[in-house]
Amino acid sequence: MAGRRGARSGRGWDAIPPRTGAGTTAGDDADEPRRSTGRRGRRGAPTSGVFPDGDTPARAEPPRSESEVAREICLRQLAVRPRTRAELAKVLVRKEISEEVIAEVLDRYDEVGIIDDAAFARAWVSSRHHGRGLARRALANELRQRGVDAETAVEALEAVDDEAEASAARTLVDRKLRTATGAPDAIFRRLVAMLARKGYPAGIAIRAVKDALAARDAEAAEFADAIDADALADEAEDLQS
Structure with a gap:
């Protein structure tokens, strides 16, 4: 028992110096932080724009032009059902698209046939007359409400x-x-x-x-x-x- 106490009373357990890492010398300060190598640990903050697990930061998409927004609005409307030029213009005005852009986009859609008021009127008359039994007077009123001009409506109504x-x-x-x-x-x-x-x-x-x-x-x-x-x-x- 005395021998053991003597062993403990020498340097004692608390007097054992901390273990040094690989490559350190006895003269190194054990509490000195490890030098930065330009990279962090797995849980450290990202460096050089790289996030943990190799992810990169999300890039903000460039703002869309007013024309792109207008075209997207029109295509969503046309996906529901065919629309007249006047119907699309009304929606774009409500979305606060400028008159210049509205004219530009709808003129282009007219040119390529995406909107066609004459075809719309013919299809509307055929569908509503045979499906709902509407007469010419009611059909003319519906076409007028959808912005079809009088001449185009008259031509479509000739089918009835x-x-x-x-x-x-x-x-x-x-x-x-x-x-x-x-x-x-x-x-x-x-x-x-x-x-x-x-x-x-x-x-x-x-x-x-x-x-x-x-x-x-x-x-x-x-x-x-x-x-x-x-x-x-x-x-x-x-x-x-």
């Missing part, structure tokens, strides 16, 4: 003539009549009003409903026989004028 309107009106009436209930006079008024909302002239609407009622049953036919379609059409036209 009087015969086409009369046929479409009768198809609509027959479809509604299958589930219509009530007295013939009430049904008559409802169906004529329905056709009027779709843009049909009074004469075409009244005749379509009268003919459909005449073919429905005896009671409806008797009511239809008493209808003076021409007189009612003239009266309706006078009220609208």
Whole structure:
């Protein structure tokens, strides 16, 4: 026991100098920081613009020009459905694109055929007439709301003539009549009003409903026989004028 105490009382455990690293001499200061080699440890701060794990800093993208922004807006709009020049211009104005850039971009789109108001009008008339049964008056109103000029609209509406309107009106009436209930006079008024909302002239609407009622049953036919379609059409036209 005394020998052990003597061993400990000499330099003791705490007196053992710290172990020096490889390549150091006894005269080196053990607490001196290691010299920088130009590189950091794995968890150190990056040097020379290099981030940990080899990543490089994200570069800020250069700002886009107003023309690029305008084209992107237009393409997003056209991806939803075809648009007229006026519709695209309206959106660009709302996005605060300058008038000069709007004209530049839309002129270019006109030139390459990305926008074509005449083709738009023809497709719109065909789709809305056959799909929704709209007459020329309602179609003309929709084209006007979408910025199609009068001349272009007139050309597109030539695809729907009087015969086409009369046929479409009768198809609509027959479809509604299958589930219509009530007295013939009430049904008559409802169906004529329905056709009027779709843009049909009074004469075409009244005749379509009268003919459909005449073919429905005896009671409806008797009511239809008493209808003076021409007189009612003239009266309706006078009220609208």
